[in-house]
Amino acid sequence: MAGQVKMTAIASRQSKPVGGAPSTAGTAPAQVVTIKQTVVLSQRWKGSRNLFPALIFLGLFFFAPLIGLLLRGVLEPTPGLGNYEQLFANSAYARVLFNTFSVAGLVTLFSLLLGFPLAWAITLVPRGWGRWMLNIVLLSMWTSLLARTYSWLVLLQASGVINKTLMAMGIIDQPLEMVHNLTGVVIGMSYIMIPFIVLPLQATMAAIDPMVLQAGSICGASPWTNFFKVFLPLCRSGLFSGGLMVFVMSLGYYVTPALLGGAQDMMLPEFIVQQVQSFLNWGLASAAAALLIAITLVLFYFYLKLQPESPVGANNTR
Numbered sequence: 001m002a003g004q005v006k007m008t009a010i011a012s013r014q015s016k017p018v019g020g021a022p023s024t025a026g027t028a029p030a031q032v033v034t035i036k037q038t039v040v041l042s043q044r045w046k047g048s049r050n051l052f053p054a055l056i057f058l059g060l061f062f063f064a065p066l067i068g069l070l071l072r073g074v075l076e077p078t079p080g081l082g083n084y085e086q087l088f089a090n091s092a093y094a095r096v097l098f099n100t101f102s103v104a105g106l107v108t109l110f111s112l113l114l115g116f117p118l119a120w121a122i123t124l125v126p127r128g129w130g131r132w133m134l135n136i137v138l139l140s141m142w143t144s145l146l147a148r149t150y151s152w153l154v155l156l157q158a159s160g161v162i163n164k165t166l167m168a169m170g171i172i173d174q175p176l177e178m179v180h181n182l183t184g185v186v187i188g189m190s191y192i193m194i195p196f197i198v199l200p201l202q203a204t205m206a207a208i209d210p211m212v213l214q215a216g217s218i219c220g221a222s223p224w225t226n227f228f229k230v231f232l233p234l235c236r237s238g239l240f241s242g243g244l245m246v247f248v249m250s251l252g253y254y255v256t257p258a259l260l261g262g263a264q265d266m267m268l269p270e271f272i273v274q275q276v277q278s279f280l281n282w283g284l285a286s287a288a289a290a291l292l293i294a295i296t297l298v299l300f301y302f303y304l305k306l307q308p309e310s311p312v313g314a315n316n317t318r
Contacts, residue, residue: 066293073290076283083287093271100268103185103257104250110190111246112239115197119238122198123205134202141195149256152188153179156260184260185267189250196249197242204238244303248296268292 073083087093118137122130140148155161158175166172178184208231216226254269261267266274268288275285 069286070290072282073286076286083283084291086284087287087291096266096268096271099182099265100251103182103189103265103267104247106186107189107193107250108243108247110186111193111197112243114190115194115201115242116235116239118194119198119201119205122202134198137195137198145192145255148192149188149259152184152191153259156184156187179260180262182261182265185257185265188256188260189253192256193246193250196245200242200245201235201238204235208234241303244299248299251295252292 074081076083087097118133122133122137124130125133156178157163158177162178163172163175167175178187212234213226213230216230217223221229252269253267254273257265257267258270258273261270268291272285272288272292275281275288
């Protein structure tokens with residue numbers, strides 16, 4: 001009986017390679033794919049150790065303060081979501097949120113309306129003139145923000161150049177109130193934000209092949225049809241990226257609204273500074289700052305999803 005068992009075991013060991021040959025052949029392609037994936041991953045992360053200093057820097061000076069900010073919003077003065085509830089429930093604080101979004105929307109709208117023809121003019125004029133116009137736009141962007149804001153304060157005040165000119169022309173009888181209100185904030189911020197519309201939009205327009213517009217005209221399209229059906233859709237990426245950039249930057253702007261706006265038109269950045277400096281209310285200020293960061297991240301996510309060339313774009317086929 002024992003001899004039969006030994007003979008059976010020997011036979012099974014001898015027959016195993018023969019019977020297992022098809023299984024080995026069947027799993028060979030899977031093993032090759034696994035090896036290739038391992039090689040690709042090793043090549044992809046080959047230089048990842050060089051990122052450690054940058055990651056440590058970001059962790060210490062960005063993520064750690066950000067986490068501390070988020071924790072203060074839910075821990076001070078008492079643990080919970082009371083700061084966020086107060087931020088939305090209080091009518092005065094809700095007014096601040098409304099002002100922030102309304103000003104950002106108006107600034108984005110006026111920046112697009114003024115920046116689009118300017119970018120179009122830079123693209124259409126001869127190269128030398130276009131370069132000069134683009135340099136003027138860049139120069140206005142590089143000028144001190146505080147100097148530009150104070151310049152608008154001088155121009156828009158009751159005794160400023162604009163009111164004096166309008167009164168001398170007989171258009172108005174008394175000075176218009178254009179500072180320390182929503183009007184001054186929108187005018188000043190729109191002027192500051194126009195370069196951020198012109199630069200991406202002009203790059204998009206310059207990349208459009210003129211033969212496309214000529215083909216539309218040859219096919220019988222009128223100038224307006226050619227503009228709305230051909231040219232404007234080709235400018236969509238520049239309009240969207242520039243408009244989103246302006247909207248996000250306007251949400252967090254502080255200097256211009258603080259100088260040209262009033263207490264009734266307070267925006268979220270001014271509210272955060274007031275809560276920290278005047279009332280030492282770190283919990284509510286942290287909640288407002290966290291809300292501003294969350295809104296920015298959501299908008300940036302939608303920007304990535306809607307851009308076809310984005311690595312997370314919905315239409316990405318790479």
